[in-house]
């Protein structure tokens with residue numbers, strides 16, 4: 362119910378209900394690493410509680426999740442400030458909205474129509490920092506500004522190179538995911554051991570990466586696709602598609618399905634193709650990411666506080682329930 366229509370008493374009652382849910386979900390997530398709701402549900406509920414407590418400060422209670430210091434980072438993992446924030450993506454849900462986004466960016470003829478289309482992997486965003494080509498730190502996105510140090514856990518993942526093919530300093534961003542086959546066998550094992558199955562591969566990946574014991578992470582058969590860099594000063598390429606090839610040459614696993622598009626029809630064709638192929642892919646995707654292909658243009662377009670101006674996510678409808 363909209364805020365202006367409720368009394369303080371009603372706000373207090375709703376807030377108490379939300380706190381009970383959020384505290385239960387937090388316990389499930391942090392204690393049993395098997396949350397019963399998607400992160401997005403947790404976040405939306407949390408935001409509603411913040412809205413109520415902001416409007417009615419007298420209803421705030423000391424045990425409210427909003428009063429906990431910092432964000433939802435886990436005890437046991439040290440915090441990692443992201444000098445270059447890990448942004449999320451703006452979303453569109455129709456071809457028309459997607460066309461509007463592209464039109465706004467390509468409004469002047471001076472800008473050639475040049476976009477890179479990539480699959481949006483349904484996993485957990487990670488950042489990998491290398492010094493002289495050696496992996497020195499791996500972290501979660503956290504709230505975009507501050508993540509959690511999960512270096513030891515990430516070092517158990519085979520697709521993450523410990524040493525690059527060139528001794529450079531670089532920070533690379535990408536997605537850690539659990540292949541559908543690993544997800545199925547993990548849930549079978551959990552059910553055989555009387556444990557709650559994970560709701561979907563994304564939760565399974567998140568729960569597996571947030572293990573305090575790396576040996577547990579190592580057994581979870583996670584993988585990665587890397588797709589952005591925090592800073593591209595010392596790279597040869599000046600395109601997003603070239604960046605992916607450069608990451609591959611450095612030793613990272615990239616998703617090979619990316620495609621440069623020089624027209625809206627080409628973007629639409631890519632979206633249609635992977636909406637068809639989605640169920641048959643060995644990993645989960647929840648959409649397509651369309652990016653300005655020119656890195657200098659990406660840089661000049663920059664970002665808002667939350668999202669880049671040079672990329673958009675075309676979101677697919679939620680996949681059928683995981684078997």
Ligand SMILES: NC(=O)c1cnc(N)c2cc(Br)sc12
Pocket residue numbers: 448449450479480481482483484486536588589650
């Ligand atoms: N290819 C990409 O850029 C990509 C793929 N999968 C994702 N979940 C995300 C998230 C952001 Br933010 S970018 C991106």
